[in-house]
Amino acid sequence: MSGPDAQYAAFLAQGRLRLQRCGGCERHVFYPRVLCPHCGSDDLAWVDASGRGTVYATTVVRRRPEEGGAHNLCLVDLEEGVRMASRVEGIAPEAVTIGMAVSARIAQQEGDAIVVFDPS
Amino acid sequence: MSGDLRGKAAAVGIGLAGIGAAPGYSHLDLTAQAVKIALDDAGLRPSDVDGLFASNLQNIFAPLNVGEYLGIRPKVTEGTQIGGSSPVAHLLWAVLALDAGLCDVALVCYGSNQRSAAGRLLSPSTSEPLIYEQPYGPRYPISSYALATSRHMHEYGTTREQLAAIAVAARGWAAMNPVAFMRDPLTIDEVLASRLVCDPLTVRDCCLVTDGAGAVVLTRAERARDLKADPVYLLGCGHAHWHRQISQMPDLTTSAAVDSGRRACEMAGMGPADIDVLELYDAFTITTLMFLEDLGFCAKGEGGPFVEDGRIGPGGSLPVNTNGGGLSCVHPGMYGIFTVIEAIEQLRGTAGERQVPGAQTAISHGNGGHFSSEVTAIWGTAATL
Numbered sequence A: 001m002s003g004p005d006a007q008y009a010a011f012l013a014q015g016r017l018r019l020q021r022c023g024g025c026e027r028h029v030f031y032p033r034v035l036c037p038h039c040g041s042d043d044l045a046w047v048d049a050s051g052r053g054t055v056y057a058t059t060v061v062r063r064r065p066e067e068g069g070a071h072n073l074c075l076v077d078l079e080e081g082v083r084m085a086s087r088v089e090g091i092a093p094e095a096v097t098i099g100m101a102v103s104a105r106i107a108q109q110e111g112d113a114i115v116v117f118d119p120s
Numbered sequence B: 001m002s003g004d005l006r007g008k009a010a011a012v013g014i015g016l017a018g019i020g021a022a023p024g025y026s027h028l029d030l031t032a033q034a035v036k037i038a039l040d041d042a043g044l045r046p047s048d049v050d051g052l053f054a055s056n057l058q059n060i061f062a063p064l065n066v067g068e069y070l071g072i073r074p075k076v077t078e079g080t081q082i083g084g085s086s087p088v089a090h091l092l093w094a095v096l097a098l099d100a101g102l103c104d105v106a107l108v109c110y111g112s113n114q115r116s117a118a119g120r121l122l123s124p125s126t127s128e129p130l131i132y133e134q135p136y137g138p139r140y141p142i143s144s145y146a147l148a149t150s151r152h153m154h155e156y157g158t159t160r161e162q163l164a165a166i167a168v169a170a171r172g173w174a175a176m177n178p179v180a181f182m183r184d185p186l187t188i189d190e191v192l193a194s195r196l197v198c199d200p201l202t203v204r205d206c207c208l209v210t211d212g213a214g215a216v217v218l219t220r221a222e223r224a225r226d227l228k229a230d231p232v233y234l235l236g237c238g239h240a241h242w243h244r245q246i247s248q249m250p251d252l253t254t255s256a257a258v259d260s261g262r263r264a265c266e267m268a269g270m271g272p273a274d275i276d277v278l279e280l281y282d283a284f285t286i287t288t289l290m291f292l293e294d295l296g297f298c299a300k301g302e303g304g305p306f307v308e309d310g311r312i313g314p315g316g317s318l319p320v321n322t323n324g325g326g327l328s329c330v331h332p333g334m335y336g337i338f339t340v341i342e343a344i345e346q347l348r349g350t351a352g353e354r355q356v357p358g359a360q361t362a363i364s365h366g367n368g369g370h371f372s373s374e375v376t377a378i379w380g381t382a383a384t385l
């Protein structure tokens, strides 16, 4: 048995972005938990996510070149109604705009599978 | 019911120490210096303190370290750590404990040598990784506030120039405060031209990194009238928090200050129109702007136009952050206690060149984390009781 964080990470490692959905209130939940923050139910089941989202907020973190240089940091609202921190790749960090349609992709970073987004 | 606490306790002593840079001193040294000044101000001694409300970023068990250092053996102790608003939050428990007779002299204090001890603080971002944000390289806390700024600009057309006007107003006040860390003139163009840290926030949209400590002594109102200083009464205090990390903030353009402010106003029996001076936690220019909206001083989305004409600076119609704020006066990790001390200074009428004439009421608003914890306190002179 493993907790919700480990289950989420294991799905990502298999190349699947999955979210929890609450049987009590039918809302999706992210980040993974054992209780629904909307209704308190512990009836949370994993469902596949669409991966379709919209940029809700965005910034460029201005790191020095020796620290990796400037990079995007954004919040993406998924179609399922949850929000996650991430980054948009494939375009300049300044070119990421609020309202931009984006698609999730699972990338490898320092040995972990993480969710990033591409313009869709 | 909450009105029962209105005016039951008063600030009777305030102290500041190490504002700016205090190399060679520990955060506890600075805290103790501020406590000494506050107790002398009240005409009290450390042995009189039986309620201790202490927080800092260097001790997990802050009240224990502070109590031990000062030789205080409190009957009531409190050190809840909710970020920069913590000392403001402690005021509510202080008045409650005083009113219940659990303690007679409450000491609220905070200190940090963040500037001189650079890199040696307990950093929430390294001691407590936020595992669903950390992989994307946030620069806490700035990147979180930058995200909120991006959203406010998108939804309401708020401009970088309007945000810069907040930094310029703070600098204008700081120029009249002899202890403020940065007092040189600042222009909107200079803010806009300064180095971007996290778009759209520049280094001049961000608070200082300084040393500093503050202490406030409170007693029940009836005792306060017999002490040395003019009492400043706590009329209301409200807490609120809705999230910890920015990715869980429900709406990046509205903070829990809408709740803390309403709760404080209900306790005080007052509204925004009744407030003469505002001390709003300005970790970033966006925080001042959003708290003006969330506390009801202007409508949601109108913060930009509200501040752009100098309204909140010296000579403006609504004095905000009269000490120069976290942007220009002092910001040693957590700024909350300084919103309290400046409010009390203004209501005592002892703020010197920056004194707001005839000020009778003031707000101290504390913020912590990433627009996470919001605490509002309302103060008044004897005339407001």
Ligand SMILES: [Zn+2]
Pocket (backbone or CB within 6 Å): A022, A023, A024, A025, A026, A027, A036, A037, A038, A039, A040, A041
């Ligand atoms: Zn639910």
